[in-house]
Amino acid sequence: METRYIKITEFCENEKIETSFLLELNREGLLRLEKQEEVEYIDQNDLPQIEMFARWHYELGVNLEGIDAMRHMLERMKEMQRQIQILEKKLQL
Template structure:
């Protein structure tokens, strides 16, 4: 096994989710699933987000489509926050002149 990925079956066992849940996340592009012959893997880079998706699904009973919408909204909020921070910094610069 590559050091940068975990077996798909291990993810199912560890996170106690159904295959269909992981497959749906993969189909929507929310996590990357990779194949090597007959073996499937989840990239380690994806585990933090996968854990978040599993919590949303289990704790708040949010379906995969809701997870997708919520994820994209959070990405947008982070982007807007970064833009606000940049504009604040620029404004401070011009005020200091």
């Protein structure tokens, strides 16, 4: 599967968010930007997560530390749900 990249300037213009927000996410390790010839790009596969982070930040006023904490909690919840499904399958045997 081929990875498609989108210029952060185009993405930010379309989504009405600041490029500095994506650069800050990158600096904090919450997003990985690709840089080619002094132009920065985002992986198309990261769009749902970026849109979620942008909603948290712009609509709810969550800062970068809060975004990181919420992301971590969501990951833990998904892992717990996966473990519950495994245990439920074992109980059905």
